[in-house]
Amino acid sequence: MALLGTVVEWNDERGFGFIAADDGERYFVHISEVGRRKRRPALGDRVDFVPKKGSDGRIQAASVRLSGATKPIVRPARPMAAPRPQALSEWRLPLAAAFVGLITIGWLLGPVPLWLLAAYGMMALVTFISYWVDKRAAEAGKWRTSEATLHGFDLAFGIVGGLAGQILLRHKTRKSGFAGITAAIALLHLAFLLAVMLGWIDIAPIANALGLA
Numbered sequence: 001m002a003l004l005g006t007v008v009e010w011n012d013e014r015g016f017g018f019i020a021a022d023d024g025e026r027y028f029v030h031i032s033e034v035g036r037r038k039r040r041p042a043l044g045d046r047v048d049f050v051p052k053k054g055s056d057g058r059i060q061a062a063s064v065r066l067s068g069a070t071k072p073i074v075r076p077a078r079p080m081a082a083p084r085p086q087a088l089s090e091w092r093l094p095l096a097a098a099f100v101g102l103i104t105i106g107w108l109l110g111p112v113p114l115w116l117l118a119a120y121g122m123m124a125l126v127t128f129i130s131y132w133v134d135k136r137a138a139e140a141g142k143w144r145t146s147e148a149t150l151h152g153f154d155l156a157f158g159i160v161g162g163l164a165g166q167i168l169l170r171h172k173t174r175k176s177g178f179a180g181i182t183a184a185i186a187l188l189h190l191a192f193l194l195a196v197m198l199g200w201i202d203i204a205p206i207a208n209a210l211g212l213a
Contacts, residue, residue: 007045024174028141029061058143096163111197127158131165
């Protein structure tokens with residue numbers, strides 16, 4: 001399926017660059033994939049292309065057609081007004097703060113055992129690193145971590161790291177479907193912690209199974 005996008009990086013000497021597609025992703029593009037060209041690509045060009053897997057396994061743009069140049073996007077300076085945060089990111093910070101506060105209170109009061117606190121902490125670090133690696137891969141046009149894998153880390157006690165990665169790295173914040181699943185996982189973990197603190201869930205069998213009791 002053909003996609004539309006804008007050339008946001010272009011090295012004319014080496015003949016490659018990156019396209020910011022309208023689906024929110026970045027795609028590597030090589031000059032050899034630009035067909036029927038009367039000129040070489042330039043920053044701001046609108047293009048249509050077909051995503052494909054390259055010989056190195058990464059997703060890149062193929063069958064690229066220049067559909068016209070656009071004016072560079074220049075954001076007006078507003079020195080008297082603070083920039084507004086992205087709407088999809090506004091809920092992540094308070095949700096992450098609520099989660100950290102809840103699990104800390106639960107540990108201090110006793111219902112949340114130390115091993116569960118440690119599990120959330122260690123997996124948060126692993127998950128944040130996974131988001132960081134995927135962000136770097138997206139910028140370099142390299143092989144990406146699948147969204148299912150990232151959500152798997154979120155679900156496996158890494159939700160705080162996932163929220164932090166999206167907030168601090170500005171990664172995956174424009175995809176409403178991804179955001180919706182992240183929110184659902186976060187709420188699931190909050191419900192789990194509340195149930196543990198209220199005594200509705202007995203986590204002793206989990207500790208026994210893990211050899212932590």
